[in-house]
Amino acid sequence: MSEGPAPTPDAARVDIPNDPASIERAQQAVMAALERHAYPKASVFALRLSLHEAITNAFVHGHETLPAATTVALEYDVGPDQVHLVVEDQGPGYRPDAVPDPTLEENLEEPHGRGLALIRAYMTSVMHNERGNRIEMIYKRPAGAAH
Amino acid sequence: MNTRESRIRVKKLSDITLVEFIDRNILDEAMIQLIGEEIAQLIDAAPSPKMIISFGGVEHLSSAALGTLITLDKRIQRNNGQLRLATIDPQIYEVFVITRLNKLFQIHENVDEAAKSFA
Numbered sequence: 001m002s003e004g005p006a007p008t009p010d011a012a013r014v015d016i017p018n019d020p021a022s023i024e025r026a027q028q029a030v031m032a033a034l035e036r037h038a039y040p041k042a043s044v045f046a047l048r049l050s051l052h053e054a055i056t057n058a059f060v061h062g063h064e065t066l067p068a069a070t071t072v073a074l075e076y077d078v079g080p081d082q083v084h085l086v087v088e089d090q091g092p093g094y095r096p097d098a099v100p101d102p103t104l105e106e107n108l109e110e111p112h113g114r115g116l117a118l119i120r121a122y123m124t125s126v127m128h129n130e131r132g133n134r135i136e137m138i139y140k141r142p143a144g145a146a147h
Numbered sequence: 148m149n150t151r152e153s154r155i156r157v158k159k160l161s162d163i164t165l166v167e168f169i170d171r172n173i174l175d176e177a178m179i180q181l182i183g184e185e186i187a188q189l190i191d192a193a194p195s196p197k198m199i200i201s202f203g204g205v206e207h208l209s210s211a212a213l214g215t216l217i218t219l220d221k222r223i224q225r226n227n228g229q230l231r232l233a234t235i236d237p238q239i240y241e242v243f244v245i246t247r248l249n250k251l252f253q254i255h256e257n258v259d260e261a262a263k264s265f266a
Contacts, residue, residue: 020175045207045238052174052209060176103247109221111214114246118210121245 008032011077018059018068026074027051030085033078040145046122047083047139053115054087054135062089062133080147083139093132154182157189163197163262164189172207183215187222196228199261203234213248220252229253231261 008029016026030051034044051074058072075086102113119137120126127136141147158165166186173179190196200216202208216232223230233255235243243249255261 020177042238048207049209049242052207056176056209056211103245108247108251109217111217114210114213118242118245 010036010079013073013075015071015073016055017071018063023052023055026055030074030076030078030083033076034083037078037080038147039083039141043139043141043145047085050119050122050137050139051085051087053119054085054137057115057135058087058089058091058133061094062091064091066091081141083137085137085139086134087137088134091133093129095132096128096135153185154178155185160199160258160262163199163265164193165258166198166200167203168201168205171204173205173212174207174209176211179209179211179215182212183219186219190219190222190226190228193228194226196223196226197265198223198228199231199233199258201234201258201261202232202236202239203258205239206236208239208242210246213242213246216252217248229265231255231264233258233261 010033012029014026014029016022027048031044031048034047039047055072055074063070063072070090072090073086073088075084077084096116099113099116100107100110102108102110102117107113119135122139123137124140125138128134154169156167156169158167166189168182170178173182186200190198220230230252231254232252234257235254240249240254243252243254253264255264
């Protein structure tokens with residue numbers, strides 16, 4: 001009997017090294033869980049983008065001064081009506097409320113600072129811990145989207 | 148994936164440079180940097196460049212890719228050129244709307260419309 005890849009769970013905690021293949025694998029595990037729960041295409045798009053932005057922020061900004069081998073922790077729990085994602089880096093943290101609003105006229109041409117704005121736009125709720133090294137995202141299945 | 152391989156296709160439409168993406172997902176930081184460098188070389192290769200970047204087939208785009216587009220747009224303007232974006236999937240267009248970058252870029256339904264829009 002041939003064995004395919006081991007199925008990914010609907011909920012897990014994974015430590016992600018800073019390389020594209022590992023980041024993609026972690027994201028794909030969440031996407032596979034979304035598919036099992038038949039989340040609509042728009043939800044999958046929103047969650048993939050938000051998760052990618054959170055992980056990228058953790059490595060690029062959170063780990064800016066840390067060794068390249070430092071991992072980022074991802075916790076996910078994909079349920080039938082709600083998705084819970086937590087991304088935690090090992091950096092010193094930052095103040096999310098100090099990030100300039102990239103949609104203001106004077107900031108439109110700034111090349112950085114849009115990741116968090118996209119996460120806030122797409123997720124149902126977004127929370128940060130006091131240190132600012134952990135982002136928690138909750139996404140509720142849109143009303144009327146079939147299970 | 149070897150990110151040193153080109154991730155774009157380049158075509159000439161008369162005096163217009165058309166750039167298309169090979170990948171469905173424009174997410175990886177190293178790949179975005181490579182794409183940015185390649186397009187920057189194309190911009191610098193012509194005086195007053197006219198460029199269309201087409202997103203046909205692209206399904207996911209990160210904020211880093213948006214940042215690179217902004218940097219490229221500035222470069223084109225410095226070179227007295229013009230940039231148009233075209234063939235953007237509705238879900239990706241929403242990303243432009245959320246970030247209000249639909250106000251910054253000239254975005255067209257398709258490459259033909261974009262080509263017609265050049266002065």
